[in-house]
Amino acid sequence: MTVTYIGVRHHSPACSRLVAATIEAIRPAHVLIEGPADLNHRLDELLLGHRLPIAVYTYYRDDERVHGSWTPFCDYSPEWVALTVGRSVGAEVRFIDLPAWHPAFADRRNRYADADHRYRAVTERLCREFAVDNVDTLWDHLVEAVPDDELAERLTTYFDLVRGETVAGEDDRAREEYMASWVRAAGGPVVVVTGGFHTPAIRALAVGKGPWPEVPQPPADAVGGSYLVPYSHKRLDAFTGYQSGMPSPEYYQRLWEDGVGGAADAMVEEVVVRLRKRRQLVSTADLIAARTLTSGLARLRGHEFPSRTDVLDGLVSALVHDDLPQPPPWSTRGTLAPGTHPAIVEMVAAFSGERLGRLHAATPLPPLVADVTAELERLGLDGEGPVTLDLTAELARSRTLHRLRVLGVPGFERRSGPSSGADPVLDEQWQLTPDDGRLPALIEAAGHGATLASCAASMLRSQIPQAGIADLATLLFDGALCGIDMEVTAALADGIATAGELDALGHVLATVLGLWRHDRIFGTAGSPAFEPLIAAAVDRSLWIMEGVRGGPAPAEPARLRAVVATRDALRHAGSVLDISRSTALDVVARIAANADAPPDLRGAACGFGWSLDAEVDAVGALAGVSGPRIVGDWLAGLFAVARDRVLSDDRVIAVLDDVVSGMSEEDFLIALPALRQGFSFFPPAERETVARMVVDLGGGSARSLLRAEVDPLVVARGMALEATVDRVLAEQGLL
Known part of the structure; x- marks a missing residue:
């Protein structure tokens, strides 16, 4: 039996020219190609007449792992040329590699990922010898730009050198032994087209004769399958993250x-x-x-x-x-x-490039594509342009769009809508846009289910095991938006019990509390399953708050939002908490008085007690705050938690006016950024109320204070610069 081996680099035009010329010259009985053997009975589907690039998308799911990967083809892929030219000369064409779901591919999202690190030492030496930057430039220099009559010898020498100094891993050995078994079984003239790294090993293993190998089948309890998907040049490009083949x-x-x-x-x-x-x-x-x-x-x-x-x-x-x-x-x-x-x-x-693949109209598609198409038509969401939804009356349409969003299907952009369960917004703004990536995304998402609802549920639930507590809260809210019971309370309880970051814990508490308090629309209001989470999150948050230490630094909005969430739980969910209001107030009183706590947290703790009508002298506390590096951050904490009390008690603004008026220009410049951040917690209408308080103290127009044509920070820096210039001139005797 005559066997001709052609080692190739995936997506190399030069290799494709050699493959085509060799097959046409030999006209072999068999053409054996590195590719998924479980696709052999579907080669007619692969050759329907698609516009390349396309890919075979394979998904797999069992109790231990979830896998999704692609086997891409473009016009100049050697594997595609071997398939098409082999068919044209009447050869029996077969893929001979293990299926993409096989454990040998467990760490790969792309079959043709060459993983150049396996032979980096050799290619780095060659790059030095030929004075080129990297393996891509080396390849162009040695292969792509040389005459065709030199290709075969060059490729054999190159890949023998590369493999000769490299020990293959267990996964590569399994694949190479399997591919060699196909070569041993083939009769008559045979052309074998495989990645050049594997070719020397397959040649050595394919000795003697043997039966046609069995194609491995997934375990009985696994879910998996393969579909053709449109691909694009952008997805093939190394500069956009593609792991194999050629850039550009x-x-x-x-x-x-x-x-x-x-x-x-x-x-x-x-x-x-x-x-x-x-x-x-x-x-x-x-x-x-x-x-x-x-x-x-x-x-x-x-x-x-x-x-x-x-x-x-x-x-x-x-x-x-x-x-x-x-x-x-x-x-x-x-x-x-x-x-x-x-x-x-x-x-x-x-x-x-911008080239996009397109599947032939007769290509089989997964059930999800038909389900989504029908759902969009039924709900009138199959057009384009802006869509406004009233959540009290159009919840089904909203859920459909959110399910597409969590699946990552392009063309469905949410512009506005409720961002948490506590958000009073009852409408959503969406922008629907035709997108060539929609069909590929749906086909790839089909590994999670046959219908949009089951697919979105599976996608979200698959993220639970690896999610941190903040991500779990996001998944919980996404589940509410999609109309899916996320079953994350156990994972959230475990995460809350071990949480060490106040930011993430605050996000969890705000999300769960909002859904428990308000979301009659989403069906989560008053859920008993949320009550232990709220109680545990409040206990943990107060414990973490009291341990936070740090000197003057920019106020941390995420930390302040956590304090607000804890305060809201005391205010609105006291009946489900394990801690009493008086105990919680004692904790925040200690934080407010602790000079080692960050200024923003001390201000927030003061606002915490004040907003709950505790006996807190916020005005006196502000008067006792000293130093331009502290006052702004302290106020940011106070404003974040007790805006309503500040607006109803003009003494805070009066004391702040005295503090700022007493600052030097240099101190004011230091304090100004933090002061601006603090006042950013007031929405525009409330800022005008604050401005009116300032006007009442010194006269003028409240609106004019809010409509300065020059950034106050620029003005302050200008004042500081003028003061510095005056001082230097005075020191030099020029004033």
Whole structure:
């Protein structure tokens, strides 16, 4: 039996050309391809006539793990070319790798993730030898830009070298032994197309003859399946996080269609067009310079035609005239870093491309797609544009939209609506937008269920085991919005008992208390299941509050919201608490008097007691607060918890006026940011009330105080600068 092995790099046009030429020359009886063997009976579905890129999405779920992964194909994927060309010459075409749900793929979300770290030492040495930045540039230099008659030898040498110094892991060995068993079973001339890392091992293992291997089946208690999904060049691009194959898929698409020279010319033009659309000035001279530099770099690097990095480097040299804060992204690997130059962002986007796949109309789709389509039509949500929902009358429509939201289906954006159970808002604003990503998202979500309701429930519940307590509270509220019983009370109780962060605990308490107090719309008001959670969260919050220490620092809004939630529980849910009001007030009184506690927490503790009508002298406490670095944060705490009392007692504003009036310009500048943050707790209408109190003290117009044309902080800094200038001039005898 004659076996021809072709080791490939996934999504390499050069490898695809070699695969096509080899199959057409040999016209083998069998073409065996690295791909999921459980898809062999569905190859006709794969070849219906889709517009690539597409992917096989596989989902799997059992008691121990949940898995979702993709097997992507584009026009220039060697596996796709082997499949289509093999069929065209009459060969028996089969995928020979383990199914994507198999434990060998447990840590992979993409079958073709080469995990270059396995042979990093070899490729790093080669990069040094050839003076290139990374494996992508090395690959272009050694493979993509060379004549076709040199490809086979180069690929064999490259992958033998790479694998020769690398020990495969247990998962790779399992896959390679399985793929070798298919080779042993095939008769007649055979072409085997697999990832180059695996090819040397498969060649060594595929000795002798054997029966056709069994295709592994999922355990009886597991749920799983595979569907075709539309894919996109953006999802294939290494610069957007794709783990395998080639970056810049649009460039390689052009290379596949037009050759190396044609790809270079096309991408220079594409980048210029994108930049001009962004209103970036790119002159004809710039374009000539880009082409000249690109060609010069190619010659300098020994390339007959410009490679991908030649084009990108030439474009940067010609079009970017600023100092770059970091090396260009193609000199490394991975996603774009924050702060990347805007022109480089556009270059990367142009080389990534906008190409979207499309499935043939006859492609089987999961039941979820039909269920969602019917549901949207029935509820009149299948159009586009803004949608306003009255939650008291249109709860079903709201739940449908929220279920799509938690599934991550694009095109359904919630603009406004209740953010917690305590939020008095009774309407929602949504924006419905057609989106090419909607079908792929629904197909991929179908692993969680056949209907929208069951799918959303499964998606949310699957997040419970890994969620922290703040995330659990968010899941609880999402469940209420979706009309799903989340069954998270046990997990929340455990989280509350061990919580160490006041911020997260406050979020939990505010969410649970709001649902318990108000949500008759969502059916959670007065739920007995929430009462132990409220009691435990109040006890834990007070305990954590009393242990917080820290000097002057910016007030922490999340911490202050936790104090508000605890106060609200004392005010509205006292009957379900384990702690008495008097005991809670004793705790906050100790915090308010503790000089080691952060100023914002001390102010909040003072407001806590004052808002519950305890005998608290908030006015006297404010008068005793000293120092510009403290007063603003202390007031932020007081205002966050006791806004209503401040508005009904003008003595606080009067004392604050005295405190601020007594500050030097320098101290006022120090205090101003924290003071502004403190007053931000008042909504606009209440700020006008405060302004009126200030006017009553000194005269003027309340509205004019709120409509200053210049930022007060700018004014204060200007005053401080003037004072500094005057002091320096005086010291130098110039005044």
